Amino acid sequence: MAGTIASLDDLSVAYVMDPVAAADWLIPAPVVWCILIGALLLMLRKRTALQPLIAIPALAVLALMTLGLLWHVGVNGTVTMTMGRWLPPFGISFTVDLLSAFFAATSSLVALAAAIYGRNDVDDSGRRYGFYPFLLLIMAGILGAFLTGDIFNLYVWFEVLLISSFGLLVLGSRRAQLDGAVKYAFLNLIATTLFLVATGYLYGLFGTLNMADIAIKASELRGAAPLMTLVTLYLLAFAMKAAAFPVNFWLPASYHTPRIVVSAMFAGLLTKVGIYALLRILVMLFPVERQELSFLIALAASFTMILGVMGALAQNDIRRAMGFLVISGIGVMMAGLALGSPAGLSGAIFYAAHSMVVMTALYFAVGIGAQLGGSFRLTTAGGLYARNAAVAGMTLVLFLSVAGLPPFSGFWPKIMLVKASLDVGAWWLAGSILVTGLLTTITVGRIWVLAYWRPAPEAKPVAVVSANVGEFGAEAPDAMDLRPLSLGAMTALAGLVAITVAAGVWPEPVMALAQEAARGLLDPSAYLQSVFPVEATQ
Template identity: 85%
Template sequence: MAGSSEALQDYSTVYTMQPVAAADWLIVAPVVWCILIGAVLLMLRKRTDIQPVIAIPALFVLVLMTLGLLVHVAQSGTLTMTMGRWLPPFGISFTVDLLGAFFAATSALVALAAGIYGRSDVDDTGRRYGFYPFLMLIMAGILGAFLTGDIFNLYVWFEVLLISSFGLLVLGSERKQLDGAVKYAFLNLIATTLFLVATGYLYGLFGTLNMADIAIKASELRGTAPLMTLVTLYLLAFAMKAAAFPVNFWLPASYHTPRLVVSALFAGLLTKVGIYALLRILGMLFPFEREELSLLIAIVAALTMILGVIGALAQNDIRRSLGFLVISGIGVMMAGLALGSPAGLSGAILYAAHSMVVMTALYFAAGIAARLGGSFELTTAGGLYAKSALLAAMTLMLLLSVAGLPPFSGLWPKIMLVKASLDVGAWWLAGSILVTGFLTTITVGRIWVLAYWRPSPGSDAGEALPVALPMGASAALAGLVAITVAAGVWPEPLMALAQDAARGLIDPSAYVLSVFPVEASQ
């Protein structure tokens, strides 16, 4: 039966029959590479001395792969690779456009910095229990989510990163880590269940899970199928994963409990996968339903950003304050989704990339500061400027960036979002972004003054002597600081990239053409 069926199909009409070009293997290479290196590191879990020696160069190769993929997509357009001999929409496809490639490259840079920082932050016990294997596997899940063209496989990659994140959360098995892991796991499992329910509902309506196929069929089913119910389920599931109000309480209860490098990785990447899913599904597949829900999304965005920064302002623990700033940033990204215009979506995309880098770096800085000062508490911290002017300067640049002040990377996406809000008359949303920036400036100013500028409580300022920074951790921090400074001083390339990625969401014809070249050409 299989043989005769294949004989009737002329694969030359739907497949590229020539050998695959080397550059096209970059579509799947990052995910395969992460899984292979993770397996090697797992087999060498008892050789804690050589794990970073293998993992850090492997992460550097991953950065080269994802940057190469980004350049390839920018030059050649959206790319698709379908696994096996099953034609789309039945085969599993990886479809990479500028949005997925941009997020993949940014996340690989963050992972490399985390691998370098982890060399000094994770001890032999943490390595033996799998820090580096979990790091590679969580990157496989994150990159798979950014690169897949199938909604069910998006769910699968969410599961991969979720399982890996559980292992990273409990690394060390301390009581507070287990407590944070329970809260994190419970809420994320609820979100994952909603995601799976929505995906089953979608398959029942469309009979397909391929994103390009859904983009084609959505207009045909609109008005006859309950698409609004479906989109609302996805909105709730991904808003919970992104830590948007009012389903954000799991994040500040868990992100301060694991190792600093784990908190940094989570703050930089995990919530952005939820934002990516919202952009992809609501922004590209169901734009009309997103438009109907735009007011609700805008209200959620405003409440998320304002309540998040108020929560940050109320904290005494630097890590908890940073956790609330992560939440506030999610609100800024959702504001772009609510607007749905090219300017709004491009602002959200650019802000997400900025947040990946800056929030990771801020956790790195907090970890180094705690080593020098002995505490994360603002009431007991102080004198860090006298101990390390370099650390104080790098932290100040990051704090100004997260507040959206010049000349750093946080300025430009906020300008884009404020202008996009005013262009459609959403002055209250623009005001929410500006008020959030003002309150964030007060919050980060309080952190820097109390922890860095103020002399250490109970000691004279003159007693503090300069202290050498840990080389690996400070190098990882300096690299991310350099990125946020460069993106702020020379933002044009990234802004153009974000704008092109946003246009790809609004007009998915190139995405569909990449998956169905025969149908699209007819």
């Protein structure tokens, strides 16, 4: 353990000598599983028919692994496994508490839905060029970021998911995709550079990268080291990753360009990794500095949620509107981070899990609606309710959920955040959340009326879409190749809709998980005890 190694002759002082409990193998298993299956799919990339047949069952197994890990943590508390059997902080640790296990399980369910939806959305060319391997590898990066207990390895897993996201973003190599990929890559690389600079600065100050070790030493260095500068760098880097104001302009410039299943994965998962990193570092490691920055974070949250929904209200392209709604939701989560109270943090955690499910499902619904109506544009769409009432009904449920209306999953975390804001006198932040909900209702109501309820406009000639350009042609971005709806796409959409309905009608289990996860951030003693059993109790 840190500071207790007197002699390397006695390996029991430096090594973990006890055998690993069987249940603890669930800690690294999700990441290892994703990498192994991704490598297998890469080797079989020319066998395009086999790709979904392997990937979908593999992701179902992944979901079971992460749900098992969530159960394990819920029953036994925070668990740690250190690589190479070296005791921390010398060994690299995976430390899993309720927050990381909850996010890992939710993201795995979303990835399974994406794989099922992608069976119809991704053609043979997309499979051959790596859709399913990239999907598994991006999940390895996401899960690694959630489960790691080491800040440098948090950076490494961010790089894994970032590189995989580049591959998914350009899959198809259309002009719009390449343009969006350049903007996406440039801004994310700036954020990654800031993250790396901050991590180097942190190591210079603390001499360690283990999160539990940093949490223990932070109180000793406070006042003697420029921790506010360090935390500000992390805040800027992760705010850019999460697409918070004023560093959010890369998201609406890129999320509408790839295939719908890729946009859905990005909207549901990627920005939430940034939110997770903000919660982990600012709340657990540097709570005093977070408190000092709370007003600035609250301002950024308010601008993010209101400007995001105003951007959505101004859009004619439904995909672009969805991208701005992703940004608006990030502002809601950052409001909880700014409050920093148990109620505020639990509301942010609940809302993040809700957003993973609902934003992914909304992109699925938008893609299915475009298949039915032939367009993503509100000016040319219409009559979708008459074409398929089931799809229209599920889309309406998702619209109401993202607006925060009962009885769906978006209602409860917003109520929690509004109450938490009023409890500390931040009436203007509560007002921002309520105004955002109103504007979101108007936005989705406008889309519903024009695209679903309004009769279909008279058919007009559109540019011919060749078989090798994917969803839309380069010169006619709203032209869609009308295809019958697949059972897989409908199943993926229905599954996610069922989750948002269940979490809205019976929110107590999710609320309890979020509250316990928030308590673990505010009082990290169980986290520290898991990594340093002796030091944490002294």
